[in-house]
Amino acid sequence: xxxxxxxxxxxxxxxxxxxxxxxxxxxxxxxxxxxxxxxxxxxxxxxxxxxxxxxxxxxxxxxxxxxxxxxxxxxxxxxxxxxxxxxxxxxxxxxxxxxxxxxxxxxxxxx
Numbered sequence: 578x579x580x581x582x583x584x585x586x587x588x589x590x591x592x593x594x595x596x597x598x599x600x601x602x603x604x605x606x607x608x609x610x611x612x613x614x615x616x617x618x619x620x621x622x623x624x625x626x627x628x629x630x631x632x633x634x635x636x637x638x639x640x641x642x643x644x645x646x647x648x649x650x651x652x653x654x655x656x657x658x659x660x661x662x663x664x665x666x667x668x669x670x671x672x673x674x675x676x677x678x679x680x681x682x683x684x685x686x687x688x
Contacts, residue, residue, distance in 0.1 A: 578658065578667040578681040585648065585665040587657075592634055593641070600630030601685040602659040603678070606638045606650045613672035617654040624678050630661075631682065660685045 589596050592604065603621045607614035618635060625633035638645045638653050648657070651670070658667040658681045667681035 578656070578669040578673065578677050587659060587663045587665065589663075591644065591663075592636060593644075594634040594636050596632065597634075597659065597663055598625070598630050598632030598661075600628070600661050601632075601682055602663070603631065603633045603682070604657040604659060605633065605635045606645060606648075606653055606655040606657075607635055608638050608653040611653045614654045617656065617672050620673065620675050620678060621656065624675065624682060628682060628686075631686075658682060658685050 587604070603625055605614070605617055605621055607618070621633045625631045636644065638650055654672060655668070655670045656673055656678070657665050658678075660666050666685045669677065669681075
């Protein structure tokens, strides 16, 4: 997972997919026929369930083209890791490894 080129801050209203986590949020951009999106959903949901105050939100990239374009999402799955304030601290395209998600989440929580 890499750090974003420019600082981006998102709110629950921007995402329109539910409340942000109190400590961090894992945001997944998916599409209907994306096979790796299913595996990514399981990984992120499992990791979010392991850590108190972490939410996993999934966004349909096709239904939210405005947001997808604004954030420069060019493939699915793309995962954004947000800190408690909604700032994007890590970003990855493609199916992430569980260890990378945990490490990125640690960076988001520790600030």
